[in-house]
Amino acid sequence: MIAFLIQRLLQGAAVVAAMSLIVFIGVYAIGDPVEILINPDADQATREAVTQMLGLDQPLWVQYWRFVQAALQGDLGTSFVFNIPAGELILERMPATLELAVTATLMAILIGIPLGLIAGLDQERWYAKSILAGSILGFSLPTFWVGLILILTFGVWLNWLPVFGRGETVSVFGIEWSFLTLDGLAHLVLPATNLALFKIALFIRLTRAGVREVLPQDFIRYANAMGIHPARVVSRHVLKNIMIPLVTVIGIEFGSVVAFAVVTESIFNWPGMGKLIIESINRLDRPVIVAYLMVIVVMFVIINVVVDLLYAVLDPRVRLGGSNR
Amino acid sequence: MSAVPVLDVSSLTTVFELKAGAARSVNDVSFSLRRGEILGIVGESGSGKSVTGLSIMGLVAPPGRVVSGEVRMNGTVLTGLDEAQLRKKRGRDIAMIFQDPMTTLNPVLTIARQFYEVLRAHRPVTMREAREIAAAAMAEVGISAPRERLDAYPHQLSGGMRQRVCIAISLVNEPSVIIADEPTTALDVTIQAQILAMIQRIVRERQVAMIFITHDLSVVAGLCDRVGVMYGGRIVELGPVDEILADPAHPYTVGLLASIPGDAPARSRLFQIPGTQPSPLDLPSGCSFRTRCTKAAALCETAPPFAPVADGRQARCHFPQNRGGHDA
Ligand SMILES: Nc1ncnc2c1ncn2[C@@H]1O[C@H](COP(=O)(O)OP(=O)(O)O)[C@@H](O)[C@H]1O
Ligand SMILES: [Mg+2]
Numbered sequence: 001m002i003a004f005l006i007q008r009l010l011q012g013a014a015v016v017a018a019m020s021l022i023v024f025i026g027v028y029a030i031g032d033p034v035e036i037l038i039n040p041d042a043d044q045a046t047r048e049a050v051t052q053m054l055g056l057d058q059p060l061w062v063q064y065w066r067f068v069q070a071a072l073q074g075d076l077g078t079s080f081v082f083n084i085p086a087g088e089l090i091l092e093r094m095p096a097t098l099e100l101a102v103t104a105t106l107m108a109i110l111i112g113i114p115l116g117l118i119a120g121l122d123q124e125r126w127y128a129k130s131i132l133a134g135s136i137l138g139f140s141l142p143t144f145w146v147g148l149i150l151i152l153t154f155g156v157w158l159n160w161l162p163v164f165g166r167g168e169t170v171s172v173f174g175i176e177w178s179f180l181t182l183d184g185l186a187h188l189v190l191p192a193t194n195l196a197l198f199k200i201a202l203f204i205r206l207t208r209a210g211v212r213e214v215l216p217q218d219f220i221r222y223a224n225a226m227g228i229h230p231a232r233v234v235s236r237h238v239l240k241n242i243m244i245p246l247v248t249v250i251g252i253e254f255g256s257v258v259a260f261a262v263v264t265e266s267i268f269n270w271p272g273m274g275k276l277i278i279e280s281i282n283r284l285d286r287p288v289i290v291a292y293l294m295v296i297v298v299m300f301v302i303i304n305v306v307v308d309l310l311y312a313v314l315d316p317r318v319r320l321g322g323s324n325r
Numbered sequence: 326m327s328a329v330p331v332l333d334v335s336s337l338t339t340v341f342e343l344k345a346g347a348a349r350s351v352n353d354v355s356f357s358l359r360r361g362e363i364l365g366i367v368g369e370s371g372s373g374k375s376v377t378g379l380s381i382m383g384l385v386a387p388p389g390r391v392v393s394g395e396v397r398m399n400g401t402v403l404t405g406l407d408e409a410q411l412r413k414k415r416g417r418d419i420a421m422i423f424q425d426p427m428t429t430l431n432p433v434l435t436i437a438r439q440f441y442e443v444l445r446a447h448r449p450v451t452m453r454e455a456r457e458i459a460a461a462a463m464a465e466v467g468i469s470a471p472r473e474r475l476d477a478y479p480h481q482l483s484g485g486m487r488q489r490v491c492i493a494i495s496l497v498n499e500p501s502v503i504i505a506d507e508p509t510t511a512l513d514v515t516i517q518a519q520i521l522a523m524i525q526r527i528v529r530e531r532q533v534a535m536i537f538i539t540h541d542l543s544v545v546a547g548l549c550d551r552v553g554v555m556y557g558g559r560i561v562e563l564g565p566v567d568e569i570l571a572d573p574a575h576p577y578t579v580g581l582l583a584s585i586p587g588d589a590p591a592r593s594r595l596f597q598i599p600g601t602q603p604s605p606l607d608l609p610s611g612c613s614f615r616t617r618c619t620k621a622a623a624l625c626e627t628a629p630p631f632a633p634v635a636d637g638r639q640a641r642c643h644f645p646q647n648r649g650g651h652d653a
Contacts, residue, residue, distance in 0.1 A: 217428060218423055218425060218428035218429045219428060219429055219430055219431040219432070221384070221423070222421070222423055222429045222430075222491075223431070223442070224384065224415075225382060225384055225415055225416065225420070225421040225423075226415060226416030226420065226421075226442075226443045226446060226494070226495070227412045227413060227414070227415035227416030227417060227443075227446045227447060228416070228442055228443065228446045229412070229446065232442070232446070236434070236442065237431055237434070237442075240431075240433045240434070241431070241432070241433055244433075314433065315432075315433060316432070316433060316435075316478035316480070316481075317432065317478070317480050
């Protein structure tokens with residue numbers, strides 16, 4: 001267990017180091033931020049002064065080395081635009097995105113898995129077939145389009161739910177949360193639904209496939225032959241077996257919601273990291289872009305470790321710590 | 326052995342409605358079973374042994390259906406019960422042991438948990454009580470240090486050990502009838518012998534009734550009291566094992582016995598019954614064995630009755646072998 005964690009920590013550090021290089025070079029390659037930052041009428045001297053001040057006159061490797069040194073001390077650079085530390089900027093926006101991602105993932109789990117169970121257990125019934133057909137819609141409709149339809153339907157026509165921003169928030173430990181107020185919750189519903197839809201469809205599919213795979217197995221036939229109630233067979237014997245593949249996907253999906261909530265956050269004006277990164281890309285705010293991508297990389301590394309740990313909890317056949325993992 | 330049968334199966338017929346037609350997998354099967362008795366059901370693969378077991382348990386799933394016949398257990402007509410009533414019987418009054426111990430236990434539940442699940446399906450029990458019961462049940466089937474295995478997962482046990490656990494679980498609610506479907510086929514020979522001895526001991530001690538399904542006549546010879554020989558979904562011969570082995574009445578039984586290596590003189594070629602078993606989709610009219618039978622005659626195109634051939638023996642043949650003769 002300890003050996004496993006240490007090993008994963010080292011692996012994670014290597015991944016983060018490699019990604020930092022790739023990200024840095026990638027971001028360096030796109031455009032000249034000075035062009036965007038200063039007044040187009042500014043003279044050459046001002047231009048050079050700004051370039052020098054931002055350290056952009058140095059060769060790439062020097063810039064990278066400076067970045068690494070600072071990053072190791074927790075400094076991910078200072079936003080060109082806001083002139084405050086990029087890390088701080090991202091952390092400030094993170095709760096909004098996490099809140100959205102957690103809500104969307106929970107919705108996907110609480111809706112997708114039960115529907116998938118029904119679709120798999122009663123597969124010949126009309127409702128099971130409808131669920132399956134519905135999941136195809138969830139897969140194929142583009143997120144931005146669904147977002148707009150949600151806004152039109154529930155925001156504009158029915159006027160049931162707010163469609164703009166986080167609403168009223170409550171500060172806990174210095175962090176603002178929407179889900180603790182009724183108004184905030186109302187604001188959360190539509191963007192979270194928008195994000196969850198694809199995942200609900202995915203979980204329906206995965207759960208159904210798992211059920212179809214587990215049901216014909218001998219241990220389920222045996223459970224039936226020993227008189228165990230069908231509901232119990234599903235909740236204890238089927239579900240526990242299909243949770244194993246599901247957990248991996250839940251982990252990866254959670255990571256990708258955090259990373260790619262961009263579209264939904266833009267549509268619903270949700271002040272999260274996604275909206276920040278779009279703004280930063282538009283303004284070529286390199287430190288923020290780099291810092292954001294690093295935060296995402298670290299998050300994925302952590303999610304992977306957590307998924308592996310959960311795996312070991314759920315599947316007794318998995319042993320942690322082997323060097324082959 | 327008491328005289329009153331625990332289980333009475335009469336004219337049981339199970340059909341699978343397939344696209345290709347109706348497969349009569351179990352066809353007019355009748356037998357009865359007493360306490361403390363082991364009845365072997367022997368036959369080639371596909372002869373309908375497993376479906377017979379499942380039909381008795383009420384576990385035949387669509388497109389299969391028990392179309393006629395009756396299963397009566399301790400006076401209750403199982404074939405007349407609805408699913409909820411039947412479920413209360415399953416695992417408590419009548420239990421099953423499956424062939425492959427590697428796949429019969431749930432891979433993600435501990436051994437103790439699997440006992441608990443089966444126990445609590447039929448009576449209120451706490452996990453702590455379940456562990457006590459499980460440890461005792463495991464000791465009874467010859468598992469050493471049972472308490473240490475309670476928290477093991479199936480993959481941590483050997484195949485033989487797993488089958489012992491399966492048997493212990495099947496027995497834990499003290500059913501009066503056990504259907505064992507080839508429980509030792511997947512095990513290697515030495516372990517098979519140990520498990521068979523253990524099964525025999527438990528049947529005698531607990532006075533349960535067992536249906537032991539196998540394709541292996543030598544297992545039947547060592548274990549069972551009576552045997553039913555299945556062919557094409559029918560029991561073609563039924564009676565005490567020693568009598569049938571010594572003096573088979575049905576030509577199919579004769580062929581089966583002749584094809585056992587142990588019975589053949591050294592170096593002689595093993596006998597094989599010519600042809601293959603008919604598909605249950607397309608059974609011959611009359612006697613289903615007549616297409617492979619050397620004694621088949623015109624009369625065999627009409628179905629032979631399941632008629633007594635000796636005291637306690639029945640065979641489904643118009644021309645049963647000479648009683649007491651050796652011309653087979
Ligand atoms: N689920 C099923 N669907 C269709 N046919 C089946 C099914 N189960 C069994 N059968 C048919 O019933 C016949 C008897 O099968 P079975 O009882 O499993 O034979 P065995 O004697 O080897 O245990 C076989 O011919 C098989 O094709
Ligand atoms: Mg079988």
